[in-house]
Amino acid sequence: MKILITVVLVIVLLLAAAEFGLRTYLRGQVADEMKTSSAEQGLELSGDPSVSFGASPLLLGLVQGKISDLTVELPSSLDISYLDSDSSRPVISGQPATTMTINDMSLSEDNPVIGDLTLDTTLPDDYLLAVVQQSASGDSADSPTDGLFSELFQVTGVTSNTDTGTLDFEISGGLATLSMTPTVVDGALSFTVADLQILGMSLPDSLIAGLTDSLTQSVEKTENLDITAASVTADGLAVRLHGTDVRMDDIATEVDSATSSGASSGSNSGTSSGVGDGTTGTNASLAA
Structure with missing residues (x-):
């Protein structure tokens, strides 16, 4: 009996050692691959x-x-700089920090299939401000062409307001404050105007519509990932995306497409990696 117990203990210890070694090895391999991939894209x-x-x-x-x-x-690879030191002309590269939760990943094929994939990311206030300003300045490939912002009406600040659950946009240094509530409609990000405070003037409809369009492009549903939740936190706009039966080779494209607004060069030749299917809903009407 003592010999049997000893044999069992040895087997258990060997399995435990093998399990620990396998986890350590795979953990290092995945982390190294991600660092290498980021470096190849010029991201830090x-x-x-x-x-x-x-x-x-x-x-x-x-x-x-x-x-x-x-x-x-x-971790975040997000970098925001400014063209010619102009604070209204941001250049965005990289993407915010992202957490991927993978369940039931099949290893039976050369291109494994993830049964269930959840992606969580939080877009910080400075990123949201840069996205909106980039769109307004025309330095984004997705920039509206209908005169979204005039010289008078410019977004100069973004604050995540956890008390009201809104994103508060400062217009022209305090001339007005536009508060918008994030929602999810049909798997896409949408925004509703929750409050508008202004000093005796009216905001152009194109500003509100263009601002909403810019925000919906900051995170987009993709072919395999739908947006399932959006909320305002102390760190910014938290967004969750979810998909099933996603191919491993498609993950990098899916994550980049969903969470990156694209980088702009100094010559207005910015490219956008936000390649959603164009069904993002918007609602810029004042809440009743």
């Missing part, structure tokens, strides 16, 4: 990627041909 991560696995044994998962749980936290 603000920290090291974090990779973790769920409670299910990886060894058993490999035998069964799938990984049950995998969470990847990709």
Whole structure:
């Protein structure tokens, strides 16, 4: 009996060591791949990627041909600079920090299929301001061409207001404040005007409509990912996207398409990686 117990203990210890070693190896491989991929795109991560696995044994998962749980936290690579030191002409590169939660990833094919994918990201206030200003200045490939902003009406600040659950946009240094509530409609990001405070003047309809369009382009639904939640937090606009049966080779494209507004060069040749299907809903009408 003592010999049997000893044998069992040895087997358990070997399996535990193998499990620990496998987790450590795969964790390092995934993190290194992400750092390498970011570097190849000329992006600098603000920290090291974090990779973790769920409670299910990886060894058993490999035998069964799938990984049950995998969470990847990709640090921010967001960089905002300004063309000719003009604070109204931002240049955006990279993307905000993103957390990917992967469940039931099949390993039986060369291009694994993720059964369930959730992507969480938070767009900080300075990023939202840059997106809106980039659109207004014409330095974005998606910039409206109908005279969105006049010299008088310009967005000069963005504040995430957790008390009201709104994004508060400062117009022309305090001339007006436009508060907008994020919502999700048919898997796409939408905004509704919740409050408008202005000093004896009317805001152009094109400003409100253009501002809304710019915001919806900051995060877009993609072919395989729908937006399922949006809320205002102390850190900015938190957005969750979800998809099923997503191919591993498509993840990079999906994440970039969903969360990156694109970078603009100094010659107005900016490109946009926001390639949503154009169904993002907007609602710029005043709330009743």
